[in-house]
Amino acid sequence: MKKNKTNYFKQILTLGTVLTITQACQEMKKSLPMNPEVIKAPVAAIKPHPMTIHGDTRVDNYYWLKDRENPEVIKYLNEENAYTDTVMAPTKAFQESLFNEMKGRVKEKDESVPTKDGGYYYYSRFIEGGEYPLYCRKKGSLEAAEEIMLDGNALAKxxxxxxxxxxxxxxxxxxxxxxxxxxxxxxxxxxxxxxxxxxxxxxxxxxxxxxxxxxxxxxxxxxxxxxxxxxxxxxxxxxxxxxxxxxxxxxxxxxxxxxxxxxxxxxxxxxxxxxxxxxxxxxxxxxxxxxxxxxxxxxxxxxxEHGHQYYIEHFGNKFFVRTNKDKAENFKLMEVEEGKTSDKANWKEVIPHRADVYLDGMEVFRNHLVLQERKEGLMHLRVINENTKKEYYIDFGEPAYDASVAYNPDFETNVLRFSYTSLTTPSSVFDYNMDSKDKKLMKEQAVLGGFDKNDYVTERLYATARDGVKVPISIVYKKGFKKDGSQPLLQYAYGSYGYSTDPYFSGARLSLLNRGFAFAIAHIRGGQEMGRAWYENGKMLKKKNTFYDFIDCSEYLIKEQYTSKDKLFANGGSAGGLLMGAIINMRPDLYKGVVAGVPFVDVVTTMLDETIPLTTGEWEEWGNPKEKIYYDYMKSYSPYDNVEKKEYPNLLVTTGLHDSQVQYWEPAKWVARLRALKTDKNVLLLHCDMESGHGGASGRFKRFHDVAREYAFILNLMGINQ
The missing domain is CATH 2.130.10.120 (Prolyl oligopeptidase, N-terminal domain)
Known part of the structure; x- marks a missing residue:
C-alpha cells in the first residue's frame, strides 16, 4: 500500500492529540496508583475478516492491523503506547530508580576472558558508559599490544x-x-x-x-x-x-x-x-x-531421512556422529571414517543410547572427548580420555545450576573451558585441566552494590502434573522469605522447540528478590530438561501438556505456600508468550498479573499463512493446520481464538514493530480483542517498541529500561513503589 501525504499528516495530527492528552494528565496522576481508568483506553476499529477452512469460519475483527504501511495501524500502535505511558506514569520515577539500580550492579569497564585461536588471543570489552562492545585481539601473548578490530560504539552512532x-x-x-x-x-x-x-x-x-x-x-x-x-x-x-x-x-x-x-x-x-x-x-x-x-x-x-537427526564433529580421519538412529530417542554417539559416511553400516557405536540420559552435545580435543549430558533435568559434563578410555564427570556441588562447554577452538589442548551459573551464582568461566582435574576460575561476572550469594537460597522442587508426571521447578529467594503464602512470586517458563530453560543468574532479578519476591523456573514439557521425550510430549498434538504443566506448577507453589493466588505472577516471551496467553484463558483466577513478551498468540492464522516469515519451518513444532486434526487442536488452545467474556488478570504485553519472529500484529490484535471482551477492570497494557524487533532494544544498558518497566508493573500491583 502506497503512502499518501494526506494520510501521513492525519497520522501526525492524531499522534499529537494523543500526546497532548497524555501530557495534560501527567500532573493529575503523579500521586495516583497505576490506574487504567485515568484515561480512556484505545479502541481498535472492528473490521470483520472471515476466514474459512475445513468447513469452519473464524471472523477476525482486527486482521487489518497486519498492514504496517497503513497510517491507521501506526496511529493505533502509538495510541496504545501513549495509553501505556499514561497509566504507568505514577511508576515513572520508580522505573528510573529500578533502571539505575540494575545498571549500578554492572561493572561498566569490563572484558571477557581471552580465547586463544591460532596466533592470537581474542576478547571483547566494554568501556565506561559504552552500550556496545569493542572486539579486540592480541598477538602471541596477553602482554602484546591491543588491536581493536571493531568498535561497536563508533559503528552504532x-x-x-x-x-x-x-x-x-x-x-x-x-x-x-x-x-x-x-x-x-x-x-x-x-x-x-x-x-x-x-x-x-x-x-x-x-x-x-x-x-x-x-x-x-x-x-x-x-x-x-x-x-x-x-x-x-x-x-x-x-x-x-x-x-x-x-x-x-x-x-x-x-x-x-x-x-x-x-x-x-x-x-x-x-x-x-x-x-x-x-x-x-x-x-x-x-x-x-x-x-x-x-x-x-x-x-x-x-x-x-524423515525422523533421523544427526550432528557431526570432525576428528583426524573420522567423524563423531551424535544420532537418534535406531530409535535412540535420547541420542547415542557413533563414529565413522572419512569417505564412508553415506552408508550407516559403516557407523560404529561409541556411546550407547540411554533411556535416562539425553546426549546434548560434544566437544572434541586431540586426547579428550567431552560430552554434555542431561540427567534429571541438569547438565553434566563427562570427560573421556581417548588414550586410556578412563572417564569421569565434573562435580558442580549445587542442587540447581547450568553448566555448558564454552568456546574451545584449540584442538591440541588438554584444558577445557566451560561456563557455569546458578540462580545464586553469577555467570562464571572456568579453565579445567582434563588430566589433573585442576579447576581455575578465570572470571566471575562482577555484581556491584554489595551482592553476597550467601544471602540467597535456591531449591529444586517437583510438582506432580495432572497426568502424574513430576515437573521440576528451580526456585530462588532471599533469606528470610516466609513460606506461609504471604509473599509474592514470579513464575517463568518457555516450553517449546526443545529449548531447555536452565537455572541461570540475573543481576537485574535481584531487584525483585530484594523486595520480597521469589523467582521460579518451571521446567515444563516442550523443553528437553528431562530428555527428548520431555520435548516430544510438549509439541504438536501434545502441546497442551506445556500449559497444564505450568498451571500445575502454579497450583503446587500455592499449595506449598510459597505464594498465593493474589500474589502469583507469570512471565514468558515468544513461544513462552503463547504459554502466557493459554494459561490466562484456562486459569485466569490463578494469577495476579502476567507479562507476555513478544507473544506468539494468533497461532492458527499465522500457521495457515505461508507468506509470514518462518511459518513453514514451524509445522513440525505445532502441526500444519491445513490438516483438520491440527487445525482443530490449535484452535482449541490458540490464545487469540479463545479470548472470552470473562475476567482476566492484570496484563502487560510487549512487542516490536520490526519483529521478524513474531510479527507485531499478533500481540496488537490480542490486546484489541481482550479490550473488547474482558469483563474486569484490571490493567491491560500494550507497549510496542517502534524501533526494535524480537530481542527488544539493543545496547548493553538500554535493555534495562524494558526490564524496569516490567518490574515496575509487577511491583506496583503489589503496592511496592520504591
Missing amino acids: GNSYFNIGGYEVSDNDEILAYGVDTLSRRNYTLKFKNLKTGEILKDEIKNTEGGSYAWANDNKTIFYMVRDQQTLLASKVYRHELGSSTKSDVLVYEEKDPQFYMGLGRTKSKKYIISISDHNGVSSEYRLLDASDPKGKFSVFLPR
Whole structure:
C-alpha cells in the first residue's frame, strides 16, 4: 500500500492529540496508583475478516492491523503506547530508580576472558558508559599490544538499533568478515575489514544470515547464506571472492524445502566447510566441502531421512556422529571414517543410547572427548580420555545450576573451558585441566552494590502434573522469605522447540528478590530438561501438556505456600508468550498479573499463512493446520481464538514493530480483542517498541529500561513503589 501525504499528516495530527492528552494528565496522576481508568483506553476499529477452512469460519475483527504501511495501524500502535505511558506514569520515577539500580550492579569497564585461536588471543570489552562492545585481539601473548578490530560504539552512532551478528577472521589473520543489523529484522549486511591496514573493503553483501560465514583456506573466498525476504529463512549458500562483484557470486546450494532451517560453518579441525539443513527436530542433513578446494562441490555426509537427526564433529580421519538412529530417542554417539559416511553400516557405536540420559552435545580435543549430558533435568559434563578410555564427570556441588562447554577452538589442548551459573551464582568461566582435574576460575561476572550469594537460597522442587508426571521447578529467594503464602512470586517458563530453560543468574532479578519476591523456573514439557521425550510430549498434538504443566506448577507453589493466588505472577516471551496467553484463558483466577513478551498468540492464522516469515519451518513444532486434526487442536488452545467474556488478570504485553519472529500484529490484535471482551477492570497494557524487533532494544544498558518497566508493573500491583 502506497503512502499518501494526506494520510501521513492525519497520522501526525492524531499522534499529537494523543500526546497532548497524555501530557495534560501527567500532573493529575503523579500521586495516583497505576490506574487504567485515568484515561480512556484505545479502541481498535472492528473490521470483520472471515476466514474459512475445513468447513469452519473464524471472523477476525482486527486482521487489518497486519498492514504496517497503513497510517491507521501506526496511529493505533502509538495510541496504545501513549495509553501505556499514561497509566504507568505514577511508576515513572520508580522505573528510573529500578533502571539505575540494575545498571549500578554492572561493572561498566569490563572484558571477557581471552580465547586463544591460532596466533592470537581474542576478547571483547566494554568501556565506561559504552552500550556496545569493542572486539579486540592480541598477538602471541596477553602482554602484546591491543588491536581493536571493531568498535561497536563508533559503528552504532546514528542508529536507533544496532547489532553485530558475529564475525570470522581469515586463516592468515588479516581479513575480518562481520555482519551488521541496524533495523532488528535480523537481515545482516556482511562487511569486510583489512585488519592490517584498517581499511573497510568495498565488498558488501546485504540480507545475510548473521554469524553464518565460513572462510576457505585461500583467505580470499568466503561462503555465506542469503535470507529469503518473504519467509526470512536462509535458503541459499553463496561463494564470494574478495575484490569481485557480488553480482558474480556463485550459488553453491539452495535449500528448496521451506520446512528446513539452514546453518553454515566450519569444522573445529578447519578441514571442512559445512552446510546444515535441519527440519525442526525431525531430520537433518550435512553437506561438506574441503576448505582447501573452495571451487569444489559440496558432498552429502548422509542423505536426509524423515525422523533421523544427526550432528557431526570432525576428528583426524573420522567423524563423531551424535544420532537418534535406531530409535535412540535420547541420542547415542557413533563414529565413522572419512569417505564412508553415506552408508550407516559403516557407523560404529561409541556411546550407547540411554533411556535416562539425553546426549546434548560434544566437544572434541586431540586426547579428550567431552560430552554434555542431561540427567534429571541438569547438565553434566563427562570427560573421556581417548588414550586410556578412563572417564569421569565434573562435580558442580549445587542442587540447581547450568553448566555448558564454552568456546574451545584449540584442538591440541588438554584444558577445557566451560561456563557455569546458578540462580545464586553469577555467570562464571572456568579453565579445567582434563588430566589433573585442576579447576581455575578465570572470571566471575562482577555484581556491584554489595551482592553476597550467601544471602540467597535456591531449591529444586517437583510438582506432580495432572497426568502424574513430576515437573521440576528451580526456585530462588532471599533469606528470610516466609513460606506461609504471604509473599509474592514470579513464575517463568518457555516450553517449546526443545529449548531447555536452565537455572541461570540475573543481576537485574535481584531487584525483585530484594523486595520480597521469589523467582521460579518451571521446567515444563516442550523443553528437553528431562530428555527428548520431555520435548516430544510438549509439541504438536501434545502441546497442551506445556500449559497444564505450568498451571500445575502454579497450583503446587500455592499449595506449598510459597505464594498465593493474589500474589502469583507469570512471565514468558515468544513461544513462552503463547504459554502466557493459554494459561490466562484456562486459569485466569490463578494469577495476579502476567507479562507476555513478544507473544506468539494468533497461532492458527499465522500457521495457515505461508507468506509470514518462518511459518513453514514451524509445522513440525505445532502441526500444519491445513490438516483438520491440527487445525482443530490449535484452535482449541490458540490464545487469540479463545479470548472470552470473562475476567482476566492484570496484563502487560510487549512487542516490536520490526519483529521478524513474531510479527507485531499478533500481540496488537490480542490486546484489541481482550479490550473488547474482558469483563474486569484490571490493567491491560500494550507497549510496542517502534524501533526494535524480537530481542527488544539493543545496547548493553538500554535493555534495562524494558526490564524496569516490567518490574515496575509487577511491583506496583503489589503496592511496592520504591
